Amino acid sequence: MTRRHPTLAIQIRDRLHALIVEQGLRPGDRLPSENELMTLFDVGRTSIREAFKLLEQEGLIQARHGDGRYLTSQPSLDRPLTRLEGVTEMLASRGFTADNTVLDVVATEPDRHQRELLQLPPGEAIVRLERLRRHRDDALLYSIDLFPRSLIGRPMDEVDWTGSLFQLLTEYGHTIAYAVAQVRAVTLSHAQAERIGSHEDGGAWLLLLQTHHDSAGRPLLYSQDYHRGTDFSFHLVRRRD
Known part of the structure; x- marks a missing residue:
């Protein structure tokens, strides 16, 4: 099966998303001109205009005749739900340079539900990793990850927990192949x-x-990722048989 690659216009749109984030543009700010973007991205005017059209259709920018294009809302991280990627990779792919703060990491005894989820034998401990991603001091993504302690064969205080958890597990010979996912709309409790x-x-x-x-179907990791609704959306393709 041939893999479809994003069109040039979509690639430029994604680079514009990243540029907006990098430059800290806010609603009401003017975007760089077509000529500036042609030089920056080394593409033709048609590709820039097609990318602008995609952003207009998303409601992200507005064209003002004779005065350029202006940001109307902040870009969101829109990802296909069928694509499996770690949080670190997802943020980096859209130009977000988020600060990753470890709120807590501890080896603990799993409860019955956690033991069933990870199919753990009696006596097997888990690592509970709680982290927060911020962008410009705003809470962007709050996550709790649970995985068997035996997967990481070194003292916990010697591990850098701020990086990609997918990559860390791969370094220890445990590669994630697929995930079973569920999405819910929630509100955070006061706590x-x-x-x-x-x-x-x-x-x-x-x-x-x-x-x-x-x-092989072995569960390696259970994650709970809270994505701020104003900054994230997920999409999927539904087909009729």
Whole structure:
């Protein structure tokens, strides 16, 4: 099966998303001109205009006749739900340079539900990793990851927990092949909002619950990722048989 690659216009649109984030543009700010972007991206005017049209269709920018194009809302991280990627890779792919703060990491005894999810034998401990991603001091993504302690064969205080968890597991010979996922729209409790320093305890968040497996079907990781609803969306393609 031939893999379809994004068109040039879509690639330029994604680079514009990243540029908006990198430059810290806010609604009402003017975007670089077509000529500036042609030089920056080394592409033709037609590709730039097609990318602008995609952003206009998303409601992200607005063209003002004779005065360029202006940002109307902040870009969101829109990802295909069928694509399996770690949080670190997802943010980097859209130009977000998020600060990754470890709120807590501990080896602990799993409860019955956690033991069943990860198919753990009696006496097997788990690592509970709690992290927060911020962008420009705003809470962007709050995550709790659970995995068998035996997967990481070194003292926990010697591990850098701020990087990609997928990559860390791969380094120890445990490659994630697929995940079973569930998405819920939730609001943070007051305690959760205080935990991450957010003032949006009543705001909408997307909770992505995933059990990640290796190619043999063994569950390696259970994750709970809270994505801020104003910055994330997920899409999928539905077909009729």
